[in-house]
Amino acid sequence: MIQLPSNVWNGDEPEFFDPPENWDVSVFRMKGDHAPPVAEDEIIKAxxxxxxxxxxxxxxxxxxxxxxxxxxxxxxxxxxxxxKAVVEELSRAGTSDIVFICANGAHGTYDREDFVKKLGEEIVENYPVFNHNPLANLQYIGDTSAGTPVDINAEVMSYSLKIGLGCILPHPQYGYGGGAKIVLPGVAGIRSIIYNHGVLGGWSAAMAVRDLHPTCQMAYGRVNDENILRRDAEEAARMTNFDFIVNTLVNTKRENTHVFAGDIVEAQRRGVEVARVHYSTQISFEFDVVISNAYSKASEAAIATWPSLCLKHGGTLVVICNSRTGQVSHYVHGRWGMRKKGGYLYLPPPDTLKKAGRVVFVSKYQEKQPWLEIYEDAVRVKTLEEMIEVIGKDRKRVAVFPDATIQKPF
Incomplete structure (x- = not known):
């Protein structure tokens, strides 16, 4: 019996997978899979x-x-x-005017229930918490050396002390998240995000006719400080005089296992040194079936398609994604209709999927509207038992990735 993490932010109840006896199953876990959570005193120390x-x-x-x-x-x-620890440290210094801003970038908006899940009831009851709006309430503070117009949330800019809270994960565009990404795209305006992601990085439908920037190619967990998008974001963060970052690493239970705090660039660099090993996953190739679980970033399930590189040509990719909220609404990369594809930098299906002869999408929460274009022609089932019936119980080499949205093959 294989346990797979599932239902992120909605009970986190796992799925249990009992593969057929004829399947030769290999489970590929990241090195930090069982890393213990940080204690409260470790957070304070950081x-x-x-x-x-x-x-x-x-x-x-x-x-x-x-x-x-x-x-x-x-x-x-x-x-x-x-x-809570950050608020306590600020209170010790006499800070009483505190506001929380969600760095939702171009991801749409969230509600009180989301904020409580993320920050806890006590914070939401006692401090104002707002969504960032990438279309308004912005302050232009100049251009980066690469030409990105830097429009930043005006509320954030009005405060003398600016603090970021988030995590460091492998990221398909930046190489790794964390650090200055909390500023750009986190609380940046839409034109800043478009210039950074599209003009500099090349991430758009235009990928069909031009290459990504060399530092963005296969960026996921491979590059960091040399990445052009990250360098641009860090310059923007310096322009905002952003003061302090708290970044964590997580395991496949979403527990914070490491904490790195301090300068928005230097603390992120220190965290990435550990992250390179923590999220690394030993892989193999030529599997008949690859089962890729989307958990930590289930609302961005396209990230979980990278394990298709482990397939035999024409093999079957299974993506498990129990995201009750579906896929994130992305104003830049997203799809906004069946006939008109929408987003300023609409992204087509990733090339990694070309190796798969068939995609099976497993979710309790199916929709008529495609969550992701890559799944339009997929076989859709609601349970793992149905998935087994579709694939068949005959002898197969099968690979399982427990949380492909944060695991990395490099």
Missing amino acids: LREPTGTRPLSKLAENGGEAAIVFDDMTRPTKLELIA
């Missing part, structure tokens, strides 16, 4: 002994206000303990 800057309470001494920017529901980070 805030008081940060990387590349003064302790958070010292940074807060010269003012009584702070904007805390936190990652959205597309990220698995449980921030309740971290948010």
Whole structure:
């Protein structure tokens, strides 16, 4: 019996997979799969002994206000303990005017229930929490050296102390998340995001006629500081005078296993040194079936298609995705209709899927509207038992990836 994490942000109840006896099954887990969660005192220590800057309470001494920017529901980070620790450190320094801003970038908006899941009831009851709007309430602060117009959430810019909370994960465009990504795209305007992602990186339907920037090709968990999008975002973060970041790594239970705090660039660099090993996954090839579970970033399930590279040509890719909310509404890369594909930088299906002869999409929450274009021609089933019936119980080499949205093959 194989246990697969599932139902992110909605009970996190796992799925149990009992493969047929004739299947030769290999389970590929990331190295940090069973890493233990950080203790509360480790969080406090990180805030008081940060990387590349003064302790958070010292940074807060010269003012009584702070904007805390936190990652959205597309990220698995449980921030309740971290948010409380940050507020306590700010309170020790006399900070009483605190606002929380969700770094939803071009991801649409969230509601009170989401904010409670992310930050905890106590924070939502006692502090104002807002969505970022990439279309309005922006302050233009100049252009980066690469030409990106930097429009940043005006509420964030109005506070003298700016703090970010989030996680470091492998990322298909930036190589790794965390750090300055909380600023651009997190609380940036739509034209900033379009220039950064599209003009610099090349991420759009135009990929059919032009190459991605070399530092963006196969970026997922492979590059970081050399990545052109990250360098641009870090320059933008410096322009905003962003003061402090708290980034974590997570295991496949979404527990925070490491915490890195301090300067928005230096702390992220330190975290990536550990992340390179933590999320790494030993892989093999020429499987008849690859079962790829989308959990931590289930609302961005396209990320879970990379294990198709382990298939035999024409093999079967199974994607498991129990996302009660479906796929994230992405104003830049997303699809906005059946006839008109929408987003400014609409993304076509990834090339990695060309190796698959068939895609089976397993979800309790099927929709007539395609969640992702890559699944339009997929066989859709609601249970793992149905999936087995579709594939057949005859002898097969099968690979299983418990959370392909955060595992990386490099």
